[in-house]
Amino acid sequence: MFEALGNKLQDILDRVGRESKLTDAQVKAAMREIRMALLEADVNFNVAKDFVAKVSEKAVGQEVQGSLTGGQTVVKLVHDELIETLGGESKQPTLKTDGNVWFMVGLQGAGKTTSTGKLAAHYKSKGRRVLLVAADTQRPAARDQLEVLAKQVGVPVLKVNDGETPQETRRRLDEYLKTDYRDLVIVDTAGRLQIDEALMDQLADLQTELHPSETLLVVDAMTGQEALNVARVFDERVNLSGLIITKMDGDARGGAALSARSVTGHPIYFAGTSEKLTGLEPFYPDRVAGRILGMGDVLGLIERAQQADLKAMEVKKPGDFDLEDLLLQLRQIRKMGPLGDLLKLIPGMSRALPEGFNVDEKQIQRIDAMISSMTVKERRNPKIIDGRRRKRIAAGSGHTVQDINRLLKMHEQMKDMMKMLQRFSGPGGKGMGKGMKPPKMPPMPPQMKR
16 A cells, blocks of 8 residues: 555655765755655645654754664654654553453444454454444444354354344343353444434444443545544544554555544554455554565564464475475465565565566466376476376366476476575585676566566
């Protein structure tokens, strides 16, 4: 979502990064460009203005600090202020030992019901006993949708009936909890296509009866500045405690997410990153700032690997790296999420990749299908795959013989690269001597790039 803004900020900071000391004119010129980049990304005008003013005040006359040049100091100041604008330290909803009732509020279409299911999955994985309450009686399919999500997560759901009063809902909830103990109740409340008094009155009445410990507003990042106006109105009537930004994987300009903390005064607890039930991540301002400025997110990469429960492969000699090993590695990496997203978590990778670069996830599936169509003997010893075998594998995987040829060639090039890397960087390796060229990377299949 922040790709366009990130590229502009990185271009601006690259130009000042090598200066040992910045003049007032240089600082003003850079800050003017940064302000324009923020405004073009749909960041709130006052937030952009305050952001630039704070960085400018600290940057003017900055001397070299340690090993940092003045320009690099400005990069650090922008990074630190970006973290502060996004909320500073990461915050999460307060969880007591018992009696946790969370309200999910927002407009229709923002992803409120889906986010409710994602929260249930997130906290169930942490050992919480979750109960969902389907209280959205305005949208006909909302209660059924939440029931489907609850079954997928493996948690119970209490459906509010049409015309049911808040007092009756409170009574039914109390009766349920007496027979089935739950320490986290998440209530999916009614939404509208736009804010109106009837909606706010219903929410206020239900809030008075259920006394939620957290009231979370679900904000659609695609709505831009309008999302901030929605947040203000909800906060005035139902006293919000935090935000969930959805569709962070979309192509929105990112201004609403950047402005939300400053404008509303409430922290962003979570960010929706996909439609899957696992597509909800705690919001870390420092990590998001790092991604925007091309600094990557190594901690996020490590956490994805841990969540995917990746098991280390048995260390083999480069010459023993067979197609079975390649298949295992591809499947383990796919557990961590889309490969294109993973690349962006690596520091500097977003700038190193050519413009318009795009990983075709289907190509990885094709490789999986081709290797899966081979016998165990063929995977472990690709040299035995002759013309007759290639035709059989191609037919079995739905590909052409040429595709099989490309796969086998890619595998051989990977083995050669691994051997060369070990020769130069392994124990006792000689390193790169004068005039020696680095190992040549195997060419990427045409389907993997745009």
